[in-house]
Amino acid sequence: MKSAILGIVLVATSLVLRLYHHAPAVPGIDSYAYLQGALALYPNLTFAVFVGIALTLLSVFLTRKLAVRLNLHDLTWIFSLSPYFIYTSIFATTSTLAQPLILGILLAYFSGYGMLLYFLAFLLGWLGIAHTVVALLMLILFKKKPWIVVPSLLYYLAHPAFVRTRGLLVEFGSPVGLSSFAVLLALVGVVLAWKYKTKYYWIFLSTFLVLVTSIWEQTLLVYSNIVICLLVASAFSGIRKARWELRDVKHFFLILLFCGLLFSDISYATTVGRMAPDQQMQDALRFLRIQAPHGAVVFSSPKNGYWIGYFSKLTPYATTRQVRDSPYFLATSNLDELIFFMSRNEITYVVLTRDMVTDSWDGPERGMPYLVQNKDIFDRIYENPSVRIYHFRGKR
Amino acid sequence: MGRKWLILLAVLVLFARLFAAYSNPGFSSPEAYVHARHIDYILATGKPMTHDTLSWSGKDVAGSVLYEYLLAAGAFFLGTYHALKIIPNLFATAGLIIVYFLGLAITKKETIALAGAAFAGFMPYFFLHTVNNASAASLGVPLFLFLAYALLRAHDHRWVVIYLAILFFTSFYSPMILLFVFALAVYLALVLTGNLAADRIELELVFFSIFFSIWAQFIVYKNVLFFHGWGIFFQHIPDAFLANLSHVSLLGIFYDMGVVPLIAGIAVVYHYFLKKKDRTVYLLTGVLLAITLTVWLRLAPLVDGILYMSQVFSSLFAEWLRSFQKWFTHTRAARYPYLFTTSLTLLFLLTTIHPIVAGLPELSGPRQEYLEAMDFLKTTPQDSIVAAPLDDGIYIASIAQRANVLDSDILLAPSPEERLSDIKRLVSTHIETEAVELMDKYHAEYLLIHDDQTPLAYAPGKCFTNAFSNTLVTVYHKSTLCRVRPR
Numbered sequence: 100m101k102s103a104i105l106g107i108v109l110v111a112t113s114l115v116l117r118l119y120h121h122a123p124a125v126p127g128i129d130s131y132a133y134l135q136g137a138l139a140l141y142p143n144l145t146f147a148v149f150v151g152i153a154l155t156l157l158s159v160f161l162t163r164k165l166a167v168r169l170n171l172h173d174l175t176w177i178f179s180l181s182p183y184f185i186y187t188s189i190f191a192t193t194s195t196l197a198q199p200l201i202l203g204i205l206l207a208y209f210s211g212y213g214m215l216l217y218f219l220a221f222l223l224g225w226l227g228i229a230h231t232v233v234a235l236l237m238l239i240l241f242k243k244k245p246w247i248v249v250p251s252l253l254y255y256l257a258h259p260a261f262v263r264t265r266g267l268l269v270e271f272g273s274p275v276g277l278s279s280f281a282v283l284l285a286l287v288g289v290v291l292a293w294k295y296k297t298k299y300y301w302i303f304l305s306t307f308l309v310l311v312t313s314i315w316e317q318t319l320l321v322y323s324n325i326v327i328c329l330l331v332a333s334a335f336s337g338i339r340k341a342r343w344e345l346r347d348v349k350h351f352f353l354i355l356l357f358c359g360l361l362f363s364d365i366s367y368a369t370t371v372g373r374m375a376p377d378q379q380m381q382d383a384l385r386f387l388r389i390q391a392p393h394g395a396v397v398f399s400s401p402k403n404g405y406w407i408g409y410f411s412k413l414t415p416y417a418t419t420r421q422v423r424d425s426p427y428f429l430a431t432s433n434l435d436e437l438i439f440f441m442s443r444n445e446i447t448y449v450v451l452t453r454d455m456v457t458d459s460w461d462g463p464e465r466g467m468p469y470l471v472q473n474k475d476i477f478d479r480i481y482e483n484p485s486v487r488i489y490h491f492r493g494k495r
Numbered sequence: 496m497g498r499k500w501l502i503l504l505a506v507l508v509l510f511a512r513l514f515a516a517y518s519n520p521g522f523s524s525p526e527a528y529v530h531a532r533h534i535d536y537i538l539a540t541g542k543p544m545t546h547d548t549l550s551w552s553g554k555d556v557a558g559s560v561l562y563e564y565l566l567a568a569g570a571f572f573l574g575t576y577h578a579l580k581i582i583p584n585l586f587a588t589a590g591l592i593i594v595y596f597l598g599l600a601i602t603k604k605e606t607i608a609l610a611g612a613a614f615a616g617f618m619p620y621f622f623l624h625t626v627n628n629a630s631a632a633s634l635g636v637p638l639f640l641f642l643a644y645a646l647l648r649a650h651d652h653r654w655v656v657i658y659l660a661i662l663f664f665t666s667f668y669s670p671m672i673l674l675f676v677f678a679l680a681v682y683l684a685l686v687l688t689g690n691l692a693a694d695r696i697e698l699e700l701v702f703f704s705i706f707f708s709i710w711a712q713f714i715v716y717k718n719v720l721f722f723h724g725w726g727i728f729f730q731h732i733p734d735a736f737l738a739n740l741s742h743v744s745l746l747g748i749f750y751d752m753g754v755v756p757l758i759a760g761i762a763v764v765y766h767y768f769l770k771k772k773d774r775t776v777y778l779l780t781g782v783l784l785a786i787t788l789t790v791w792l793r794l795a796p797l798v799d800g801i802l803y804m805s806q807v808f809s810s811l812f813a814e815w816l817r818s819f820q821k822w823f824t825h826t827r828a829a830r831y832p833y834l835f836t837t838s839l840t841l842l843f844l845l846t847t848i849h850p851i852v853a854g855l856p857e858l859s860g861p862r863q864e865y866l867e868a869m870d871f872l873k874t875t876p877q878d879s880i881v882a883a884p885l886d887d888g889i890y891i892a893s894i895a896q897r898a899n900v901l902d903s904d905i906l907l908a909p910s911p912e913e914r915l916s917d918i919k920r921l922v923s924t925h926i927e928t929e930a931v932e933l934m935d936k937y938h939a940e941y942l943l944i945h946d947d948q949t950p951l952a953y954a955p956g957k958c959f960t961n962a963f964s965n966t967l968v969t970v971y972h973k974s975t976l977c978r979v980r981p982r
Contacts, residue, residue: 271721271725345655345696345699351659355707359706
């Protein structure tokens with residue numbers, strides 16, 4: 100655990116920052132999309148974070164074992180300094196569970212524990228369609244019996260669900276992803292490993308496949324991250340072992356690589372610390388939960404959909420996975436059209452946030468923020484610096 | 496002997512530059528006025544400006560502040576105006592000294608290297624684009640060349656330290672360091688394909704440079720990368736925000752870069768590709784290829800690309816001159832040694848001095864009538880927002896010191912494409928209500944238009960009154976009573 104201490108400190112920093120901002124412990128949209136479907140497993144957010152951290156610590160332990168097995172001693176700290184390490188610790192998604200499972204599968208394969216490998220692959224297969232396909236491919240590549248994941252494959256082929264990637268690199272604004280610096284260093288790892296290309300062509304091929312497909316499917320980022328960490332560790336170890344003419348430059352270089360990975364992770368940790376939802380959003384939606392009758396439909400930006408569902412227990416009109424026609428009605432300045440739309444869809448509440456005002460309308464006096472000022476139609480029932488809630492009275 | 500002439504040449508170039516700079520009271524590009532605001536801010540607070548309340552009606556400032564700090568240090572003694580006139584020209588003049596040493600490294604002949612330096616000092620494109628606009632490239636180009644020179648001398652340990660120091664500074668100075676890194680990659684490819692043994696020290700430094708410079712950009716441009724995402728690399732921004740692309744012609748570029756150094760440089764690159772092998776020429780070729788490719792792919796701005804290229808061509812020109820002189824000594828004309836010097840001087844005058852003299856009138860700053868309009872805007876309430884075409888944005892923020900709706904500083908700018916199209920619509924619409932709506936969208940009270948534009952169909956009118964007018968610009972004031980109510 101010693102080598103992962105920096106990564107753990109950064110996870111703690113993210114949590115402390117969220118605590119400092121009085122934000123709910125779990126950030127992000129995906130987390131709440133998952134939490135709503137797994138309410139029975141997670142009675143509250145603190146428990147979700149506790150489970151996330153426990154599973155991530157288990158991942159650290161497995162990575163350490165893997166590092167020893169592969170003779171890549173830098174793997175553990177590189178893994179713990181990846182932004183995805185923070186993601187799996189704090190965000191509540193299936194990746195939190197997929198990460199120790201895949202590491203366990205790799206370790207079981209290298210240690211020759213066949214039964215354990217089958218058991219873990221079976222579990223992995225039930226986490227979603229992308230995970231099932233990965234488990235299937237791994238079993239085929241490891242020359243093991245792939246039928247173990249056939250039931251989950253059949254199930255998910257009938258109920259496929261994909262999560263579109265919203266960016267690959269955290270430095271470029273992606274809420275979840277890889278470190279650009281690590282990706283760059285991984286290229287060096289590829290160059291160093293290139294001499295083994297004929298012997299392990301299938302590893303190269305599947306690695307390439309996972310990296311490319313994770314551009315579209317966010318779920319696969321958990322595998323990309325492990326691949327990148329392995330490549331970075333081999334690059335780091337290669338650079339350290341190489342004989343340099345300029346020894347000082349070599350030392351500077353190793354420090355630079357360490358700083359590059361560390362700064363990238365620090366940057367992500369602070370981003371996660373400020374990430375929505377915040378305390379004000381939580382307060383507003385809890386107010387709505389008390390105020391509104393059960394089953395009421397709430398209109399807001401699709402980005403707020405899952406938060407509305409989780410905190411207020413009401414029905415959001417749109418979510419990020421089901422945007423519907425919400426962008427049009429958020430932008431409209433036609434009051435009659437808006438009234439007709441809201442009445443038809445039985446929408447009774449409107450939630451407007453400060454982010455929406457700057458993102459969607461470039462000012463408070465445009466589109467829906469302007470229309471809800473009509474006191475005959477809308478009642479402002481709640482307001483804080485971030486969120487305003489309006490009750491829709493109905494037709495004039 | 497050569498060094499004395501070099502100093503004399505440097506003094507001559509500096510004198511010519513200062514003469515050209517002080518011939519015009521203003522500055523030839525808005526960039527200088529932006530620097531002026533930043534310098535004043537640094538002098539007043541000691542800190543860099545991190546949030547600009549006037550640009551885009553308020554946006555965060557991104558990028559390196561090293562250049563502004565260097566200018567501010569000069570402004571502390573000289574004042575902002577003189578610092579902006581003198582210091583960039585001092586930097587630009589230093590470039591010819593590095594070109595001299597690069598030429599010397601290739602040709603081993605002082606007089607030839609001196610001729611190359613003279614062409615570099617009076618290279619029209621570089622001269623005209625750095626003399627009166629306080630361009631950051633005036634230091635960026637010499638740093639770029641110095642890095643190349645230091646790398647070539649890296650087998651000496653002292654030069655390794657110098658190289659690392661310059662690399663450190665340049666990486667935090669300008670994103671153009673990425674161009675140098677790309678050039679290094681091309682250079683290595685040329686060395687390997689040219690069957691030259693790869694120097695281990697060079698390889699190690701190149702490897703270190705690649706990672707260090709990229710890391711530095713992540714530090715300096717962290718917010719920009721986070722805000723703009725991948726688009727920033729591919730300049731996913733409207734052409735209007737890019738530097739005057741519509742006015743650029745290939746022939747014009749050739750003429751401004753100096754026809755002789757350009758053709759000579761291309762000849763040297765061609766010659767070394769096929770027959771000879773030399774690390775210095777390969778490195779400079781790498782730089783040229785890297786710049787050409789990045790400019791072609793629109794990864795780097797055209798103007799900056801040409802600025803960097805022009806000085807590299809001057810260095811390569813020295814090698815061409817050496818070959819030409821060698822050939823000349825084998826011809827019958829060798830009996831008349833002054834013929835070589837005279838023809839070279841004529842070439843120099845025709846291809847460098849003439850374009851510079853012809854380009855000097857374009858170095859003038861904003862016209863007096865324009866400055867009068869800015870003076871008027873200064874009299875408006877301090878929190879006024881002025882809507883104006885893109886090119887006027889920086890002048891409104893810098894000279895009139897009023898907030899604009901948009902300007903050419905696009906980094907971290909809020910919805911630039913939408914704002915640009917709204918401003919275009921504002922000056923072309925025939926419907927007054929639409930104009931009022933657009934002005935309200937940005938809380939703008941004043942609208943500035945040029946008299947050579949199509950007159951506004953809706954102004955002067957009920958909502959827009961003429962607040963200021965002269966032969967060049969008109970400023971309209973939008974009545975606060977005019978508002979568009981939703982349906």
